[in-house]
Amino acid sequence: MKKEISALMDGELFEDEAENLFDQIKRDPATHKDWEIYHLIGDVLRQPEHIHCDLSEKVRERMQGEPTVLAPRGRAVKQRARAVALSAAASLAAVGVVAWMSLQVSPEAASQMAMQQPALRPVSAQIQPKSNDYLMAHQEFSPSIDMNGGASYIRTVSYSTDEK
């Protein structure tokens, strides 16, 4: 707890951590005392010639007669809501930019992709007469009637003179 107070004094805690710590300081007088002593040490180190007794007790006594102050919550809530809205808008914008960039294909990139593809080598196949008989005999098994996906079957019936 003391370590957190030390960090809080130096502005090194996150907001939610600080909120929790303030709650704990409120509940625990010993922790409150640590807050006071650590600040006293800082003041002594900075201005040793001007240290006076603790006024907080006297101020606290006088404040007992004071009504509790309440500020309209609108401002703080609005500020937080504005921060949330801004961060949400920033996130959406970031997602949009990334999506747009991924969909966008520049002409240079397209030509590079085209160049990377291996050139197709035309093969001229001369179908021999005996192959025609074979193809005619197996015509009923050919998917060429229904052309859906037919391209993937074309090679299965192709014939090349290079391969023997």
Place this chain on the structure above:
Amino acid sequence: MADREVDQQLVERVQRGDKHAFDLLVSKYQRKLGRLISRFVRDSAEAEDVTQDAFIKAYRALPGFRGESAFYTWLYRIGINTAKNHLLANKRRVPTSTLFDADEAESFEDGGLLHEVNTPENELMSKQVVDVVQTSLQQLPEDLRSALTLREIEGLSYEEIASVMNCPIGTVRSRIFRAREAVAENLRPLLETSKGNRW
């Protein structure tokens, strides 16, 4: 979260009805505000009263604080106005050499011009507190002493201290805490024995 944001968080708690949060602000700024006010009001007992008045005025005005300036800048203006009004009410002249502007508030530390009229008891206690803190600091290992000095006197951030001391930020955080706690250990017995005025 910067120091100003810590203050703003405390202010918002006060604005939501948490009086205790104002206690924390008083503990934090009482000596700084007291030094400022004692530039106007030389008598220490009077200056203490005016400092208390300034805090009460600040508490009452806090619902209207919109966070456009730092809390201390705002408190500083209230302190000066309270001190001036106190002098005018007592038909005393407001010193012309102490006309400050708001920009000075953030960096105000100067107390060298002061000649406080303190009670012998307070004078002695002040001296003892300062002695214990300074002696404790000298007795600290070099790395702890440097870390605390760089933070409290030079006002460096943990990141800057880590760079100067060539160590991780976590180490800086630990060193500063250990240094504070070592000094506080020596200070607590003295503060507990003080009667009347709390320290």
